[in-house]
Amino acid sequence: MAELTVENLHLQYGDNPILKGVTMTLNRGEVVSLLGPSGSGKTTLLRAVAGLEVPHQGSIRIGDKVVFDGSRRIDIPAEARNLGLVFQSYALWPHKTVFDNVAYGLKLRNVGASDVAARVTTALEQLSLGHLAQRFPHQLSGGQQQRVALARALVYNPPVILLDEPLSNLDAKLREEARAWLRELIVRMQLSALCVTHDQGEALAMSDRILLLNGGRIEQQGTPQQMYSTPETLFTADFMGSNNRLPGRVAEVRDGAALLEGDGWRLWGTAKAGAASGKDGVGMIRLERIRIAEGDGDNRLAANLTTSMYLGDKWEHLFALGNERLRAYGDRPLAAGRHWLELPRHDFWVF
Amino acid sequence: MATVASATPPVEVPRAESQWLAGLPRALTILVTAAAVLAPLSLIVYQSLLSAPFFDAVKTVGLDAYAFVFADPDFWSALVNSLLIAAGMTVIAVPLGAILAFVMERTDFPGKRWIEPVILVPSFVSPMVLSFGYVVAAGPVGFYSVWATEVFGAAPWGLYSLTGMAVIAGLTHVPNVYIYASSALKSLGSDVEEAARVAGASPFRVAVSVSLPLIAPALLFSAVLVFFLGIELFGLPLVLGDPEGHLVLSTYLYKLTNKLGTPSYHLMAAVAVCIVAMTIPLVLLQRRLLQNARKYATIKGKAGRIRDLPLGRWKWFAVAVIGAWLIAAVIVPISGIALRAFVTNWGFGVNLAEAFTLDNFRAVFDEPTHVRAIWNTVLIGTVGGAITVACYTAIGFATHRRNDGWSRVVDYLVLVPRAVPGLLIGLAFLWVFLFFPPLAPLRKTIFSMWIAYTVVWLAYGMRLISSSLLQVSTELEEAARTVGASRGRISREITLPLIRHGLLGSWLLVFMIFEREYSTGVYLLAPGTEVIGAQLVSLWQGGAIDVVAALSLINIVLVFIGLAFALRFGVKLRD
Numbered sequence: 001m002a003e004l005t006v007e008n009l010h011l012q013y014g015d016n017p018i019l020k021g022v023t024m025t026l027n028r029g030e031v032v033s034l035l036g037p038s039g040s041g042k043t044t045l046l047r048a049v050a051g052l053e054v055p056h057q058g059s060i061r062i063g064d065k066v067v068f069d070g071s072r073r074i075d076i077p078a079e080a081r082n083l084g085l086v087f088q089s090y091a092l093w094p095h096k097t098v099f100d101n102v103a104y105g106l107k108l109r110n111v112g113a114s115d116v117a118a119r120v121t122t123a124l125e126q127l128s129l130g131h132l133a134q135r136f137p138h139q140l141s142g143g144q145q146q147r148v149a150l151a152r153a154l155v156y157n158p159p160v161i162l163l164d165e166p167l168s169n170l171d172a173k174l175r176e177e178a179r180a181w182l183r184e185l186i187v188r189m190q191l192s193a194l195c196v197t198h199d200q201g202e203a204l205a206m207s208d209r210i211l212l213l214n215g216g217r218i219e220q221q222g223t224p225q226q227m228y229s230t231p232e233t234l235f236t237a238d239f240m241g242s243n244n245r246l247p248g249r250v251a252e253v254r255d256g257a258a259l260l261e262g263d264g265w266r267l268w269g270t271a272k273a274g275a276a277s278g279k280d281g282v283g284m285i286r287l288e289r290i291r292i293a294e295g296d297g298d299n300r301l302a303a304n305l306t307t308s309m310y311l312g313d314k315w316e317h318l319f320a321l322g323n324e325r326l327r328a329y330g331d332r333p334l335a336a337g338r339h340w341l342e343l344p345r346h347d348f349w350v351f
Numbered sequence: 352m353a354t355v356a357s358a359t360p361p362v363e364v365p366r367a368e369s370q371w372l373a374g375l376p377r378a379l380t381i382l383v384t385a386a387a388v389l390a391p392l393s394l395i396v397y398q399s400l401l402s403a404p405f406f407d408a409v410k411t412v413g414l415d416a417y418a419f420v421f422a423d424p425d426f427w428s429a430l431v432n433s434l435l436i437a438a439g440m441t442v443i444a445v446p447l448g449a450i451l452a453f454v455m456e457r458t459d460f461p462g463k464r465w466i467e468p469v470i471l472v473p474s475f476v477s478p479m480v481l482s483f484g485y486v487v488a489a490g491p492v493g494f495y496s497v498w499a500t501e502v503f504g505a506a507p508w509g510l511y512s513l514t515g516m517a518v519i520a521g522l523t524h525v526p527n528v529y530i531y532a533s534s535a536l537k538s539l540g541s542d543v544e545e546a547a548r549v550a551g552a553s554p555f556r557v558a559v560s561v562s563l564p565l566i567a568p569a570l571l572f573s574a575v576l577v578f579f580l581g582i583e584l585f586g587l588p589l590v591l592g593d594p595e596g597h598l599v600l601s602t603y604l605y606k607l608t609n610k611l612g613t614p615s616y617h618l619m620a621a622v623a624v625c626i627v628a629m630t631i632p633l634v635l636l637q638r639r640l641l642q643n644a645r646k647y648a649t650i651k652g653k654a655g656r657i658r659d660l661p662l663g664r665w666k667w668f669a670v671a672v673i674g675a676w677l678i679a680a681v682i683v684p685i686s687g688i689a690l691r692a693f694v695t696n697w698g699f700g701v702n703l704a705e706a707f708t709l710d711n712f713r714a715v716f717d718e719p720t721h722v723r724a725i726w727n728t729v730l731i732g733t734v735g736g737a738i739t740v741a742c743y744t745a746i747g748f749a750t751h752r753r754n755d756g757w758s759r760v761v762d763y764l765v766l767v768p769r770a771v772p773g774l775l776i777g778l779a780f781l782w783v784f785l786f787f788p789p790l791a792p793l794r795k796t797i798f799s800m801w802i803a804y805t806v807v808w809l810a811y812g813m814r815l816i817s818s819s820l821l822q823v824s825t826e827l828e829e830a831a832r833t834v835g836a837s838r839g840r841i842s843r844e845i846t847l848p849l850i851r852h853g854l855l856g857s858w859l860l861v862f863m864i865f866e867r868e869y870s871t872g873v874y875l876l877a878p879g880t881e882v883i884g885a886q887l888v889s890l891w892q893g894g895a896i897d898v899v900a901a902l903s904l905i906n907i908v909l910v911f912i913g914l915a916f917a918l919r920f921g922v923k924l925r926d
Binding site for chain 2 (some may be wrong): 050051052077078079080081082083084085087089091092093094095104105108109152153156162
């Protein structure tokens with residue numbers, strides 16, 4: 001069942017369109033990530049759902065309740081939408097204790113004092129914050145603040161919880177732990193969550209479904225595996241993962257495969273949208289898919305090693321092919337000079 | 352595992368108040384503000400178009416009042432004097448203020464920490480008191496003039512000429528420039544200056560070729576501000592211009608009161624409209640320039656802690672310049688008053704020790720009106736100031752985070768009193784109390800003073816309040832909205848508690864300016880409404896120098912008590 005339905009949402013600041021017709025759903029117990037570069041409208045979409053931005057067209061439903069409908073002039077204010085929102089900055093009220101921060105939403109709902117105490121205590125304990133109830137936000141670490149912000153958003157059981165870049169304010173090392181912890185919490189509590197992030201790794205790890213936004217439109221949506229392994233557009237392919245780009249000319253398209261030609265090289269790859277015989281094309285392959293081969297062979301090309309970087313668990317080698325640069329991973333250092341690189345047909349996409 | 356999410360159904364927010372009811376406080380606030388600002392001003396314009404005071408039975412509508420004023424050569428000489436003094440003080444105050452700001456913000460000048468509050472003293476002490484201080488310290492028979500004459504044979508300064516007034520006005524308005532120049536320097540990232548030094552520029556070159564051009568918008572703004580304050584000048588030309596008969600616009604208007612024997616309200620209104628016609632464009636220009644200056648400041652670089660530039664051999668030069676200014680603008684007038692308050696009389700051949708007396712203070716405390724003036728002044732600063740800050744806060748909330756037409760209306764409403772000198776607003780409020788009979792009973796109460804003060808300082812106060820409000824991150828309020836708080840509850844339970852320190856600071860600053868205020872009360876002075884500032888103007892006209900000196904000193908002490916509290920609580924003395 002859809003907890004959140006957004007249909008054809010348009011939003012602009014002045015003359016500047018931010019959302020240009022976004023349609024999406026969020027099902028119960030599902031985590032959906034809004035992913036995209038800055039300026040793609042992902043945070044605006046989240047804020048429009050929360051009621052903090054006013055769209056000028058389209059509709060938003062929470063469960064079966066319409067909270068926004070441009071044509072019927074319905075706009076339920078943010079305070080009446082009953083959603084939980086975790087801000088990027090956490091936005092904890094500095095003048096209230098942890099307990100009071102979490103309790104505020106219940107007090108606004110006229111919950112009795114003993115009930116408030118019981119619910120807040122439960123929520124804090126679920127997030128391992130029980131011992132911090134009487135502290136003030138500035139006395140907490142970043143990770144603890146984030147959990148308080150979550151508790152505050154969860155305590156009144158909103159049907160949907162909105163997370164705005166929930167991990168971006170944490171240190172790099174803490175971020176990976178928090179990611180696992182947050183995913184576990186969401187699954188355990190069967191939350192329906194909409195999460196904004198600009199970090200594709202975070203989106204892949206946390207979500208059941210990813211919506212990739214580009215310039216106010218949804219570029220592609222699907223499971224993390226679909227988004228990573230079968231991108232439909234060049235933008236999606238480029239945004240997810242680390243990539244090599246090879247511009248060239250499409251010489252032939254046959255049976256879903258395309259032949260891309262460049263200066264001194266010819267490679268077969270999977271034909272994607274836009275690849276047409278006789279036109280310019282772009283070949284793309286993930287770094288981890290390039291294989292360093294022993295000699296010439298099928299779908300291979302020769303390139304000069306420019307330099308190598310040691311990454312700890314592997315090496316990253318940089319090759320020059322005319323004016324183009326190719327990067328590939330290897331498990332050992334390479335000697336200077338020419339090397340053969342294999343770009344498997346299935347992993348080499350031609351757009 | 353029992354979880355919050357699955358065990359209990361969602362709790363919905365009860366929706367009680369209707370949209371209409373929720374908007375009521377805001378509508379009321381805007382309405383009251385509009386009435387308080389526009390009623391007195393429209394009365395001035397209306398009065399200026401009548402041929403006689405509005406309470407006269409025989410009057411016609413027309414431009415007679417303007418015709419009379421424009422035919423009066425005194426008006427034109429007052430206008431020219433105003434412009435000359437305003438221009439002169441701008442030329443003096445802007446470079447000095449800029450140098451002072453650079454030295455204080457960027458160099459290793461000794462004793463910076465304690466000098467800053469001293470620099471601001473001239474802007475906290477009533478101009479009436481300062482001018483009086485100059486008269487008793489450096490007038491023809493002032494303390495320093497007498498000493499100088501005894502040493503050099505003659506005092507090398509003339510206080511009562513136009514030049515003298517422009518110089519003194521310029522020196523005492525240096526803090527106004529300093530405030531804006533130093534905040535511009537503060538917000539200017541030190542990295543741009545460090546980049547210039549690394550590229551090989553000397554500290555002096557850095558100041559001239561990097562810092563100065565970058566704070567030029569702030570300096571331009573403060574130049575217009577000082578010029579504008581020059582047009583508004585009242586206390587200084589009243590005290591210093593009198594002996595040689597130099598009039599400026601505000602003193603011309605003040606003298607009109609008695610010029611024709613009968614109240615000449617229509618003439619005063621016509622002059623008032625002329626003054627406002629000059630100040631409104633200046634205020635709009637300031638607003639423009641300030642926005643511009645802010646824009647400039649935020650683009651430039653990262654604000655980081657800069658290492659102080661070593662002044663080196665320039666140190667003694669800087670000490671001399673700043674020391675000379677401090678002596679001229681702070682020490683001379685204030686020591687003059689302090690001395691004069693404790694002597695019976697002063698002149699050539701008088702021995703300080705023999706003339707020492709406490710009679711001046713006894714005279715003050717024996718006279719009930721003076722005691723009432725002191726009491727009222729304290730009351731209007733403390734209780735009145737608190738209510739004023741509450742009013743300003745209400746107006747602040749009416750526009751906070753709202754970008755609609757009403758907010759823009761309030762923006763301009765707040766700006767309007769800025770363009771009207773306190774003297775005129777006091778006059779206009781007097782008329783309001785006379786014009787609307789239901790308000791007449793309030794006329795003889797301190798309320799009449801309080802409302803005029805509150806309107807005069809509306810723009811200043813709103814700047815304090817909105818700078819507090821701007822420090823509250825939007826997200827803190829949005830977070831409250833998403834958990835279900837209405838606008839009213841957000842204001843009361845989130846925003847208000849968060850700005851309470853800012854409000855306390857605003858209260859202290861409002862206390863100080865209310866203690867300092869003098870011109871607003873001139874026309875509202877009546878039995879029951881006495882305040883020190885207005886009382887001083889009236890006593891000075893009557894020539895009661897001993898009492899004026901004692902009351903002035905008491906006034907300074909009150910301001911300094913506020914200043915001490917402000918410093919103790921770490922209140923920012925400027926925005």
